[in-house]
Amino acid sequence: MVTQEQTVETQAPLVKPRSFDRPIQWGIFIITALLVIFPAWPILFQSVMDKPLYDPTRSFTVSNFTRVLSNGEFWGVLLGTLIYAVCTTFLAVIIGAALAILLTRTDMPGRKWLSIFIVVPFYVSPLVLAFAWITVFGPQGYFTNLIRNLGLPIWDLYSLAGITIVTATYYMPYAYLYCTSTLALADPQLEAAARIGGAGPLKALWSVTVPLMRPALVFSTLLVLVSTIELLSIPLVLGTPTNINVLATYVYTNGIVGVRTDYGGIAVISMLTVLLVTGLVALQSKLVAQERRFVTVGGKAARPRLLKLGGLRWVMSGLVVLYIFIAIVLPLLGILAQAFTSILSPFINPLTVVTLDNFDLILSTPAYSQSIINSVLIAVIGAAVGVLFMALVALTVYRSDLPGRKILSYLALYPRAFPGIIVGIGFLWAFLLIPGIGGIRNTIWVLALAFIMRHLPLGFTSISPAVLSISPELDRAARVSGATWLGVARSIMLPLLRPALLSAYVLLMITFLKEYAVALFLFAPGSQVIGTTLIELWRQGNGGPISALATIQLLITLLIVVLSRKVLGVKVYEG
């Protein structure tokens, strides 16, 4: 690999003398490749080994592949996972896009303050969210009992449909955020032109605005799909009691906690997931192939005129309020109820068991309070480094003529295909096997690095639609005037991308605050994060302290969002 790149690198100066662009672009390519391969090679290596990598008696085998592929149960689980992932993605993207249009492009009443709630489920760890849904919508949940007492039919949360709905509400903000940031950039003249041409407001929306959202829809579809395939905690909490298995829980069962630790098997499944993702990315690049079609930032943009909904205003508003109340507010209340009580039972008046003990436990245990500080540090600093790097990756893919840029766009999406725990193990092994870097192994910066790697797809997919919407004429003009690629990136692209970069930054901070799977094998005494503390408490079954910690995490996240809005001018939840 190295030799191949070096030969290209030596050619680069011939194409553009006096410019460092090529080396920088190759540098970005190589760093991305290393970042992906670094934790991935132990997994690939493991897939052809009969024993764990640490076992010196291991030997080459293909039996991992034959064992997994000939297992009927595996194919059943795979089919179930695809149904689950496709349905979840469909729901999440439809709801997200509809909310984005309603809240940024119409005169729906109350949209200012409604938009504050939309993204909130995304701030919470999915593990905690799943428990909150049980508290409210489980077989004996508070809301379920209310409906049952009214004599109405009730639902089964522990079903594939239940898991799909919970996951969709959890990932819906991806679609919502991507669509709003695209809509915010869109040139209102396009809609205005349609109106002048005689189109009604709805027609203009449908034939101009919606097609313009296509890159955002494609990228968020891709991200939700890949994230759902990998998501462990919601199917684990809601599916296990009734034995509904998806790929992530199957891997977890067979590889991590089950009565056998089948490293070879999980490695094979990870690789199959990577193949699946490769297919999806190929599809995506086909869908946004004609990149020019989505250019909307040409010249100066003015605030778009809002679509008048007329009599539908209040109906729409009511529907959104209903959605927010059921899918967002009630689960949040479930978390708060757990956090502020010692036990929760319909047979006991909650007011008699109100307590602050759960918060006290979290804040007075040094290891737990340290984990909160660590998480904030990683989120603030790690995400800043990450987002800059991811922006450069996106610019290299869409705004350079680097021969490897297509490959780079695949590499940037792979990290999400590996199960998080596996990425953690891969990082651990890689750190252990490469001498000389042991010094940083037990610091939080290892976690920051792993988080950046793992969420490369998030940053990449959230910045890409914005890059695609900026006309290449702008950088061509600068290039003609003698600017280098890096110069264009610094003085034209990055400033234009500022809103997208800042919202990507906030997205990454929020995500880093919740991350746990990758950290499980990487954290050390003193480098605990909120996510690992949540898992530690969950293993012991401490529902109250878990919810208390989740509440603290939620407050920190809200603080970050509000601060970034005030200081940086980012609007995470509004176009």
Add this chain to the structure above:
Amino acid sequence: MKKKYLSALLPVLLLSALLVACGDSPTATTAPTTAAATTAAATTAKATGAATTTAAAAATTAASGAATTAAAASSGDYNKIIEDSKKETNGLLIYSIMDEKNWSPVIKGFNAKYPWVKLQTLNLGSYEVFERYYSESASNARTGDMIITSSPDAWQDFIAKGELNVYKSIEDEKVPDWTKLAQGVYTVSTDPLVITWNKPLVKEPPKTMADLAALVQKNPSAFQGKITTYDAEKNATGFAAFWFWIKKNGENGWKQLETIGQTKVAARTSGGPMVDANLSGENTIGFFVSLITVLPKFPQAEPVLGWTTIGDGTPIITRGMGITKKAASPNSAKLLMDYILSADGQIAFADGGLTAYRADVADKAKLHLSQVEKQIGKDNLLPFTFDPDLRDQAKKDAFVARWKKTFGR
């Protein structure tokens, strides 16, 4: 079009090229080993494995009284351990399955006695503790000095691999023989798995698994989806609980489980949600529910939550502890092991929420195994022991397969 597919293939090729490059040397050296060799055979065949004797000893459960070289007989020897511990500058690192709350009184008590030891705990899953140790020790990185976990199968593999640093505690004679899981592996706490129920919804709670089966038999439809337990497939504790309960109750036990299994039992992977489901009434009865997740709910849960030890076999989680071969601070680890086994240490862990078992602290510990024993008799205590059958993958697989069939999963 073709280019696109090529570009998709390229990274895969690059990755595999790197893989071959990195994986070359270890593969070459181990290639002669036949893949078909069983793990047991591989261990004995391994010329470097210094621990074949240990493995044999472990396979036949704890041989009490067997002399160990590491035993510290006289107080003079013990002073040497203390002095050597002062020279250990890397701190003491424990990989355990407990949480900070369990540890806190123990760390306090231990540091009052040995203030120079910087004790740090990393709280992981029951198999992760070993997996992390193996990965780190294979590359000579800093790793855990002591491991505490409740998975008897993984412990036996650990011993067979020669990774245990066998130390005979100065408290050896004070603890019951059955809690010595193997030479050098002692028990931290003995936590029972019990039957729980929702008091308003269950008027005649079962006292045994036979009771529960009879209750279901009488009216299976009333219990559909109303019973919860540990998942034996997805959880190590769940697996061991069913394994040792069946070990005692045999075919008759399977029959009872089959009766219970008709009711779409909600099998879970963590104790907390089982108790929550009992409190809400989602599941009215739970069996093999960890008592240490039940007790913290009291006294508030008194009107709703009931629990009892299981008359025909109460599985007991034995949290084994042992010092690792690659320990950087073995002497500090010895001091901690002795402290945990001492009367003070047992009381401290009981304060942290675990179940003490040393006979001489029966009146002083908050929660003590003797309270369980009084109710059901010694024969019905089913501790997780180092059953050699647990090293037989085929037997384990068959067991899980039957469990899944029994519970319709």
